[in-house]
Amino acid sequence: MNHEEICAKIKDMLVENLRIPADELEYTSELFGDDIGLDSIDSIEIIAGIDNLFGVQMTGAARENFQTVETLAKYVEEHQGE
Amino acid sequence: MKKSWLEKKGTGKCIGLCRSIPINLDEADGAWYETAQEIVARGGSLLIFPEGGLARNKKINEFKPGAALLSAKTGTPIVPCAIWGPYDAVFGKRQKILVGEPIESHCPEDMRPSKYARQLIAQSEQAVKDLYDQMREKYGGCGQYDR
Numbered sequence: 001m002n003h004e005e006i007c008a009k010i011k012d013m014l015v016e017n018l019r020i021p022a023d024e025l026e027y028t029s030e031l032f033g034d035d036i037g038l039d040s041i042d043s044i045e046i047i048a049g050i051d052n053l054f055g056v057q058m059t060g061a062a063r064e065n066f067q068t069v070e071t072l073a074k075y076v077e078e079h080q081g082e
Numbered sequence: 083m084k085k086s087w088l089e090k091k092g093t094g095k096c097i098g099l100c101r102s103i104p105i106n107l108d109e110a111d112g113a114w115y116e117t118a119q120e121i122v123a124r125g126g127s128l129l130i131f132p133e134g135g136l137a138r139n140k141k142i143n144e145f146k147p148g149a150a151l152l153s154a155k156t157g158t159p160i161v162p163c164a165i166w167g168p169y170d171a172v173f174g175k176r177q178k179i180l181v182g183e184p185i186e187s188h189c190p191e192d193m194r195p196s197k198y199a200r201q202l203i204a205q206s207e208q209a210v211k212d213l214y215d216q217m218r219e220k221y222g223g224c225g226q227y228d229r
Contacts, residue, residue: 019194040110041148041196045155047112048119060109 006054006073013049014069018042027069046072056080084135085111107134118152128152132203142211150187150202154195159184160206164213166221178221180213 001009007027015022020036029035031042043066047058050072056079058065065075083102088094105114118128132149133142153160162182185205189198 018196019192038194039196041151041199042194043110044112044115044148044151045195047110048116051112051116057113059106059111059113066110 003073003077006076007069009053010050010069010072010076013053014046017045017049025069027073029068031066031068033067050076054080056082103128115148115152119156122152122156122158132206142207142214145203145207145210147196147200147203150199150206151195153187153202154189154199157187157189159186160202161185162206162209162213164210164217166214166217178217180217182209182213185209 011022011025011027014020014025014031018038025036031038031046046066047061050056050058054076056076058075061075065071083100083104085104085106088102088104103114103117105111121128130149132145134146134149135143150160152158161184164180164182166178166180185202187198187202189195
């Protein structure tokens with residue numbers, strides 16, 4: 001799976017699970033900032049979603065990995081197969 | 083159950099036998115949520131202590147909103163409960179448990195589940211406090227919790 005495909009899957013997961021409007025979510029949108037405005041509880045769903053999609057565990061991952069779809073995708077690429 | 087409790091020598095194994103789900107309260111932990119989702123999907127129930135720790139100052143600690151996230155997502159009702167009396171192992175006094183009316187969960191289509199979870203947990207916290215008030219009225223006290 002290439003980077004673009006991973007980003008697309010992550011975006012779909014966020015749109016479905018967190019009810020983020022698809023047209024408002026760019027791959028570089030700040031998820032926990034002013035762009036999208038997620039809060040800390042949403043990170044639980046992100047972790048569960050990433051695990052379900054890619055088998056990658058994000059429990060305990062540094063906060064900066066959760067900032068955007070891009071950073072999530074990068075984390076997945078770096079940790080897949082661990 | 084706080085993860086560190088299951089890692090304690092001796093008691094950790096006993097706690098593990100109680101079918102508790104470990105949760106790491108010091109960092110974002112999604113593993114407990116996935117396990118809890120599977121249990122609810124199979125029709126099981128969960129007993130959650132939403133304060134996330136022991137109340138040591140006779141006040142109910144603020145309920146953690148993550149405890150209501152599963153309910154917000156799945157529509158599973160929350161049944162508030164109040165436990166009265168300190169726990170004395172083996173030959174201890176019997177505890178009294180007061181079970182409240184289920185709190186239904188219907189997250190609006192246009193609302194993020196995490197936001198709805200915060201509403202649910204506030205409602206749950208109030209319901210539990212009301213149950214303790216009932217206990218106080220009936221038994222002249224409610225053990226470790228003051229209002």
